[in-house]
Every structure is written in structure tokens, then in C-alpha cells.
Amino acid sequence: MIYMLVALLRNGEKVNVAAPYWSTERLLKLKEEHAFFCPACKEPVKLKIGKIKIPHFAHLTASCQADSEAESTYHLNGKKQLYVWLKRQRLAAEVEKFIPSIAQRADLFVSFQHKRYAIEYQCSNIPPDQVIKRTNGYKKERIKPIWILGWKQMKQVGEHQYRLTPFHCQFLHSPQNDHPFIINYCSDKKTFIFFSHLIPFSKQNIFAASAMISPESFFFRECLQGKSLAANGLWKHWLKKISQYRLKPLFQKTNEERKLQKKVYETVGLSLSQLPVEAFIPLKSGYMVDEAVYIWQCSVLLFIETLRADEVFHAEKLVWHLKKIGMKERSCSVKTDLKKPIIEYLTTLSHFKFLQPIGPYSFRKTSSPFHLEAMEKREQRLGHYLDKEGMFFSAVE
Numbered sequence: 001m002i003y004m005l006v007a008l009l010r011n012g013e014k015v016n017v018a019a020p021y022w023s024t025e026r027l028l029k030l031k032e033e034h035a036f037f038c039p040a041c042k043e044p045v046k047l048k049i050g051k052i053k054i055p056h057f058a059h060l061t062a063s064c065q066a067d068s069e070a071e072s073t074y075h076l077n078g079k080k081q082l083y084v085w086l087k088r089q090r091l092a093a094e095v096e097k098f099i100p101s102i103a104q105r106a107d108l109f110v111s112f113q114h115k116r117y118a119i120e121y122q123c124s125n126i127p128p129d130q131v132i133k134r135t136n137g138y139k140k141e142r143i144k145p146i147w148i149l150g151w152k153q154m155k156q157v158g159e160h161q162y163r164l165t166p167f168h169c170q171f172l173h174s175p176q177n178d179h180p181f182i183i184n185y186c187s188d189k190k191t192f193i194f195f196s197h198l199i200p201f202s203k204q205n206i207f208a209a210s211a212m213i214s215p216e217s218f219f220f221r222e223c224l225q226g227k228s229l230a231a232n233g234l235w236k237h238w239l240k241k242i243s244q245y246r247l248k249p250l251f252q253k254t255n256e257e258r259k260l261q262k263k264v265y266e267t268v269g270l271s272l273s274q275l276p277v278e279a280f281i282p283l284k285s286g287y288m289v290d291e292a293v294y295i296w297q298c299s300v301l302l303f304i305e306t307l308r309a310d311e312v313f314h315a316e317k318l319v320w321h322l323k324k325i326g327m328k329e330r331s332c333s334v335k336t337d338l339k340k341p342i343i344e345y346l347t348t349l350s351h352f353k354f355l356q357p358i359g360p361y362s363f364r365k366t367s368s369p370f371h372l373e374a375m376e377k378r379e380q381r382l383g384h385y386l387d388k389e390g391m392f393f394s395a396v397e
Contacts, residue, residue: 003076005083006096007036007045007057016040017047017055018080018095028286034058040064040098040105054080074150075123078187079107082121086110086216094326102137107142109143110352112220116143119223121185122152122171128331131170135333145221147171147333150194151186157205159237162195164206169332172198172287173226180287181226182208192218196229199282201241202292207282209234235282235386238381242280245294246273267302276301277379278352278369282386283344288336290328299325300345304354307365315361317342352381 005018015036017027031047036057038045041064053073079095084392086093086108097109097118106118118138122131131147138145149171155163171320172180184193189212197209209229218227253272255260261272272294279298289296303321307313319339329336349355355363 003053004038004045004057004059004096005076005080006039007047008039008042009034009036010220010302016095017057018083020084022055024049024055038064039096040100040103072123074152074187075121078121078123078150078185081187081190082108082119082185082216085218086220088215089220091220099137099141099143102141104134105136106136106143110220117146118143118150119146121148121150123152125153125167128166128170131167131333135170146173146183148183148223149184151184151189154184154193158241159200160207160209160234161237161241162206162208164198164200166331169330172333173223174334175225176254179226179284180332183223190215194218194222194227194229196226197231197234198287199234199238199284200287200289200293201238203290205338206287207234207241235383238280238282238386239383242277242379245280246275248272256292256295260298264298267305270370276375277382278349278354281345281348281382283341283348285341285344287332288329288341289338290330296322296327297345299327301369303346304365305347305368305370310364310366312358312362312364315339315346315363318342318346351385352378 004277006016008014015030016022022030027047027049031049036045036047037043038059040059043059043061043064045059047055048058049055054077056076083093083095086148092111094109096105096107098105099118104118110117110119135145148316149168153168157163168182171182173183174180179196180198182195182198184195185233186190188195192213192215193210194213195208195210197207198242199207199372201207201240209231211227245249257272259365264270264272264275275294275298279294279301281297286293299322300318303318316339319342322338322342327338329338343361346355347357349369350357350363352369354365354367354369356366358364
């Protein structure tokens with residue numbers, strides 16, 4: 001069943017039951033005196049005023065030309081709460097604005113600083129292609145889409161750790177294609193949950209800093225610009241995750257990990273439990289790679305290992321090599337480029353003295369990262385580096 005907060009009267013006047021002035025008594029009187037119609041398909045709809053769901057309109061049949069989906073009480077409540085949140089900021093906001101040219105009904109529509117925005121509050125798991133289709137529809141009309149994810153769609157799997165599926169990847173925001181963040185909203189708790197510092201450990205497991213923010217302390221402009229969060233405790237749990245991974249039994253490893261294990265053993269005679277800590281470096285652009293951090297970074301280290309001492313290589317050659325062995329960009333709502341995390345990783349390895357930058361995107365091999373001497377000292381060095389430099393993630397202004 002398609003539920004709505006907006007309907008038309010027979011004379012074309014719009015009725016928005018999310019507006020605060022509609023008391024139960026006024027709505028009951030309205031229901032007695034008028035018929036209601038869908039703004040999109042113009043078919044009759046019924047005004048429902050019950051004790052469980054907030055007042056809303058419902059189609060008498062399931063068909064409607066607007067590209068929308070059935071809504072839960074959680075979604076309906078959140079849509080109304082977000083509308084009230086926008087109006088409190090004195091923004092020109094509409095709920096359920098129908099855009100005929102693309103046959104889409106935005107949950108909320110906002111005009112802000114001479115630009116138009118469509119807010120979609122997504123509370124159900126839909127195919128990524130459907131999110132992309134809606135996003136492209138808005139862009140075609142020069143409307144910027146802002147996707148807010150229903151909090152129930154996020155699954156926490158550990159301290160600072162969350163599940164990130166291809167579905168979730170369509171909800172990344174990045175004002176300058178950097179420092180991506182995710183905006184969540186929980187209509188039960190009436191609060192925003194903001195994620196930043198998104199660092200994938202595996203394909204579907206990310207580390208993130210998060211904060212619960214009341215609507216009174218979160219503003220629409222922060223949906224566009226982001227919000228800086230402290231990464232308190234994040235790096236400590238990242239290092240702990242590395243230790244846990246090294247203890248992972250072989251029979252629990254994926255096919256990709258087994259292939260990597262074979263390659264590492266054939267090249268340097270080590271097991272995955274002996275991978276150097278430099279194969280687990282968190283990078284702000286790491287989300288762009290559709291692979292576990294230890295798999296793609298270890299593949300880079302193996303490439304470096306095959307080079308002669310003092311041999312010079314260009315980053316483009318490494319990118320070509322990684323694509324050849326199956327590495328690719330992650331498909332998400334922001335632009336990704338495999339070259340960017342590769343350059344960031346090589347630059348970080350230069351900081352640790354394994355490489356020497358000698359020109360634009362060119363590096364010289366100076367030492368092997370697979371030497372196991374002083375491994376404990378190197379792990380301490382990474383910890384110190386993250387404590388000192390790790391806040392390079394937080395420049396979300």
C-alpha cells in the first residue's frame with residue numbers, strides 16, 4: 001500500500017497533513033467535507049486517521065504512476081519529522097513533491113541558496129540500480145538528491161564497525177569527492193546518526209566514527225558539507241582488528257584470501273598471519289577500492305617485492321597491474337578512481353621509508369616491507385603514525 005502525507009482537493013488545493021496545524025479534530029472535519037486525490041495519478045485516495053499510524057492518505061489501489069514504494073510506519077513518521085526539521089530552519093520545504101517530467105515523488109523537496117534538493121528517506125533495502133535510477137532522474141532535472149538512510153538499515157558488527165553492502169554504497173555523500181559520509185535518521189529515537197571516517201577493512205566491513213545528533217543540533221547545510229567528528233578510539237580498534245585477522249583459521253578464509261595466501265607463500269615464504277602491518281594501512285580514499293584492505297595493499301607490496309633494489313616505477317604501471325589481476329573501483333554514489341588510493345598508499349609507504357618519491361607519481365624502491373625484523377616495533381610505529389597523522393580523515397568542513 002502506498003501511503004502519502006499530501007493529497008489534492010477536488011478544486012486542486014493541496015492538503016499537507018504533516019503540517020503542525022492539522023489537529024485530529026480539524027482532520028476529521030476535513031474528511032467529512034471533502035474528497036481527496038493523488039497529486040501524481042489523480043486517482044481517489046482515502047484520508048486515514050487512526051491510533052497506530054500518523055494521519056495519512058492511502059491509495060484505494062496499489063497502482064500509481066509515481067516512482068515510489070510502499071511505506072512503513074517508521075518511514076511515514078520519519079518523513080513527517082524531517083519535514084518539521086526543515087521548517088524549523090525556515091527553509092522552503094515541501095513534502096512529497098511530485099515531478100511529472102521524471103514521474104518521481106521526492107519524500108521532501110527543498111530550495112536552498114538558489115538550488116533545488118530532493119531528500120529521499122530510504123527505509124527499505126532496494127536494488128542499487130533503483131537508487132541510481134532515481135538519482136539520475138533528479139540530476140536530469142538539475143535537482144541535487146540527498147539520500148538519508150533509515151537507521152534500521154545499518155548493522156553494527158563490532159566496536160566502530162558496520163556492515164557496508166553495495167546497497168549502502170549508494171548513500172555516500174562527498175562534497176568534494178573526498179571524506180565521504182553517510183547520513184542516517186531514526187524516526188523511533190527522533191535523531192540523526194552521522195557517519196564519517198569511512199575505512200573499509202574488508203569488502204563489507206567498514207570502520208567509522210559515528211555520532212547521534214538531535215534535530216535541534218543538526219542543520220540542512222551539514223547534509224551538503226558534512227560534519228567533522230573526532231575519531232576517538234577508532235585507531236585502537238583498527239589495530240585490534242589486525243591482530244584478530246591474523247588469528248583467523250585458514251578454513252574460514254575466502255577464495256580471494258586463499259589465492260593471496262598461495263601468492264604470498266610462493267613469493268616471500270610467509271603465511272597471511274605473518275603479513276606486515278603495512279598491508280593494513282587505513283586510507284581516507286581506501287573506500288574507492290572494491291576489495292579488502294589487506295588483499296589490495298598486500299598485492300601492492302608483492303609488486304614492490306618483485307622490483308630490483310633502487311628500481312623506479314610509475315604509479316600508472318601499478319594501477320595497470322592491479323586491474324590486470326582483478327582489482328576494481330567500488331561502485332558507489334560518489335566518483336571513484338583506483339589511482340587515487342594507490343597514490344595515497346605509495347605516499348604513505350614513502351613515509352615509512354620503503355619507497356622514495358622521485359617525481360610526479362614516480363617512486364624508487366628503497367627496502368622490502370616483508371622483512372620480519374622489528375615487526376613489533378613497526379606495529380608501534382603505525383600506531384604512533386595514526387595517533388599523529390590519523391586525523392587527516394577529519395577535514396570534513
